[in-house]
Amino acid sequence: MILEMNHIRKHFDDLDVLKDISFGVDSGEVVSIIGPSGSGKSTLLRCATFLEKIDGGEILYMGEKAAYTDESGNAVYVHHQQLRHFRSYCGLVFQQFNLFPHYTVLRNLTDAPIHVQHREREEAEATAMELLGKMGIKDKALAYPYQLSGGQQQRVAIARALAMRPEILFFDEPTSALDPELTGEVLKVIRQLAEEKMTMVVVTHEMPFAKAVSNRVIFMAGGVIVEQGDPLKVFDDPQEERTKQFLQVFER
Amino acid sequence: MTLSTMLSTMAAGMGRTCGVFILTLIGSLPLGMIVALLRKSRFALVRIIIRAYISVIRGTPLMLQLLVWYFGPYYLFGWSIRGWRFPALILGFILNYAAYFAEIYRGGIESIPVGQHEAAEVLGYTKAQTFMRIILPQVIKRIMPSVTNEVITLVKDTSLAFTLAYQEVFSLAKQISASQTSFMPFVIAGVFYFVANYIVAFAMERIEKALDYYK
Numbered sequence: 014m015i016l017e018m019n020h021i022r023k024h025f026d027d028l029d030v031l032k033d034i035s036f037g038v039d040s041g042e043v044v045s046i047i048g049p050s051g052s053g054k055s056t057l058l059r060c061a062t063f064l065e066k067i068d069g070g071e072i073l074y075m076g077e078k079a080a081y082t083d084e085s086g087n088a089v090y091v092h093h094q095q096l097r098h099f100r101s102y103c104g105l106v107f108q109q110f111n112l113f114p115h116y117t118v119l120r121n122l123t124d125a126p127i128h129v130q131h132r133e134r135e136e137a138e139a140t141a142m143e144l145l146g147k148m149g150i151k152d153k154a155l156a157y158p159y160q161l162s163g164g165q166q167q168r169v170a171i172a173r174a175l176a177m178r179p180e181i182l183f184f185d186e187p188t189s190a191l192d193p194e195l196t197g198e199v200l201k202v203i204r205q206l207a208e209e210k211m212t213m214v215v216v217t218h219e220m221p222f223a224k225a226v227s228n229r230v231i232f233m234a235g236g237v238i239v240e241q242g243d244p245l246k247v248f249d250d251p252q253e254e255r256t257k258q259f260l261q262v263f264e265r
Numbered sequence: 266m267t268l269s270t271m272l273s274t275m276a277a278g279m280g281r282t283c284g285v286f287i288l289t290l291i292g293s294l295p296l297g298m299i300v301a302l303l304r305k306s307r308f309a310l311v312r313i314i315i316r317a318y319i320s321v322i323r324g325t326p327l328m329l330q331l332l333v334w335y336f337g338p339y340y341l342f343g344w345s346i347r348g349w350r351f352p353a354l355i356l357g358f359i360l361n362y363a364a365y366f367a368e369i370y371r372g373g374i375e376s377i378p379v380g381q382h383e384a385a386e387v388l389g390y391t392k393a394q395t396f397m398r399i400i401l402p403q404v405i406k407r408i409m410p411s412v413t414n415e416v417i418t419l420v421k422d423t424s425l426a427f428t429l430a431y432q433e434v435f436s437l438a439k440q441i442s443a444s445q446t447s448f449m450p451f452v453i454a455g456v457f458y459f460v461a462n463y464i465v466a467f468a469m470e471r472i473e474k475a476l477d478y479y480k
Contacts, residue, residue, distance in 0.1 A: 062387055100389050111384035114479050115402045124398065125388040159480040177388060 015040050015075060015102070015181045015212050016061065020082075022069035023056055030056045032236040034070075038181060041210040045223035045244070048233035049259060054216045057233070058183045061214070062105045063096060074102045075180065101130070104174030108186040110166045112158040118145065118169050119154040122176045130177065137176070144172040148202055164195030168202055175206075182206070184215040200226075220263045224248045232256050266445050274441065275450065278434035279457045285358060285423045285433060286461075290416070292359035297366025304371060315367075322364035328428050331357040335429050354429050362419060369411045373404035406476040413469040420462050434458075 016038040023031040030053045038044055046054045059065040061072065063079070067088045071081040079099040080090045090096060113121050122141035126132045145151045148168040150161075158166055167187055174182055184203065188196040200222050206213065207226050217223055223230055224244045231241040232253075240253045251257045304315045322330070335353040338344040346353075377400050385395040424435035438454040441447070 064383055064386065097389055097391075100387065103387070105387045107380060107384065109378075109380050111378075111380035113381070113384070113399055115406070125390065128394060128398065129389040157479045173388070 014038070014073070016214075017073040017076075018057075018061060018070065019073075020070040021057070021060060021067050021072070023053075023060060023065065023067050030236050031060070031067075034233075034236070034238055036231060036238065036241070038212060038214060040180075040212055042212055042229065043207045043227045044214045044229045044231060045227035046214065046216045046231045046233060047218070047220065047223055047259075048239075052233040053236045054233050055185050058105070058185050058214065058216055062103050062183055063090075063100055064105075066090065074099050101177065102180045104177055104179035104182045106167070106170050106174055106182065106184045106187050108189050110158075110163075110170045110190070112166055112170055112173070114158050117155050117157055118150070118161070121158070121169060122173050125173075126176050141172070141176055144175050145169075147205070148172050149198075162195060163191045164198045167191065167195075167199045171199075171202055171206075175211075181212040181214065184213065184217070186216055186218065188217070188219060220248070220260070232259065234259065266441070268449070271441060271445075271447075271450060272453065275434055275437050275453050275457065278432055278437040279461075281431065282423045282426075282433040282435075282457075283461070285354065285426055285431075286420060288355050289358040289362055289419060289423075292355070293362035293366055296359060296363035298370055300363055300367035301370035301374065304367065319364045319367060322361055323368075327357070327361050327422060328425050330361055331425060331428050333357075334360075350429055350431060354426055354431055358419075358422075362415065365415055366412070369408050369415065370404065372411075373408040374400065376407055377403055406479075409469065409473045409476065413466065413473075416465055416469065417462050420465060421458060424458075 014037045018037070019035045021031050021034040022029070034053070034057060036044075046057065048054050056065060060067050067080060069082050069086060069088050072079045077099070078091070079096065080088055083089050091099070113124070116124060119138065119141055122144065123134070123137040126137040126140070127134055142151060142154065145154055148171065150165055150168055150172075153161060153165060153169070158169065161169065167190075171182075171187075187203070188199050191199065196219070200219060203213070203215065204222075204226050215223070215227070227244050229241060230244040230247045232239050232247060232251075232255075234255050240247060240251060240256045247256065248260065251260060300315060300319070303311055304319070306312055306315070331354060334357040335346065335350060338349065339346045381399055381403070382395060385399045390398065423433060426433045427436040427439065430436065434454050434457055438450040441450040
């Protein structure tokens, strides 16, 4: 197991966003998380990548505990030095890309490897160029983010996450900020990564994509996992009423 | 007094004006950043002190502040203020401008989207790295127009040094005008200030242009 999240609880003020969520991700697995907005999908990713703190439950990466619940029932995180080590396991691709506008595309990909991971500049740049080639935007290496289309920016963001050599890559609605005609080029890249057995968790509203690419689909609603399993089964023969309701909206 | 002696006396005064201007910037630009960061300190007491400082500085005239810094040590503690004129002047200017710069910095820092912080956090940057490498460069670009405004105001505000009878160009203009019953010193002072600000505006525009390589 690369990632295990057990009995995760998270609330914002009075609102319980995650109510006892448990799931795991195996190496090489592609998991899609679908569900209506406000169901807690994004919060779950943000907890997995340590952008949000859980209130209860435990998070394990590679079998090591990053957070757990103590006897009094409160979530406890490991020391922040160790947390940095856990952070290095995961990469996150945001809905809004969040590229660094003052850096070139190349520097977006090399700055963290050089200054966070202390890798050699030559090696970091070679890795970056290789990734850009894979994303089909090698010619944009010296461009600035504002000079790129949304689809290109998101591919840079994916490459930036991959440049850190994460064990697992999370996507938070990676195509929701894109025009429909740009969505395809980003999904193509994710599909290619799936073929290379990159471990990924994708929060998405692209149902055909989730069905075609993932090994497992998780349907979330109201802060719980309503149903999960093989995508063909969940999409074509959902067992839960809530799942059927949700999927009907997409069948038009 | 011939025009040329008048000019050379006032040029020396302009040199002192430039001295006040440069020392104030050297002190207040970095101090403003420290103040801006302390304003968001996790210690409530620090935040309260900083807010009070900014509020007092912005709520009272700079001229009054200069008088307090200069005469305060004597009236409050009975200390001798011999040789204290110039340090008091620079201290007053630096503390005043640092408060204004701090507010400009704070506005700039808060205008950076939260996604930039989050992206840096996920990539493993430390808080200090995130600030120095990701946030600050973007802040500097965004605040340049406001900083230019403040810097131009500072050129003119240096004339308040006359309050402490410091012999900068404006004090000299007043003195020479009174003793020579001539209007000329004011014209010369005006030209000096205008030219100084023209240079400042030009320099700041160059810096803004240099930061124009991204949006």
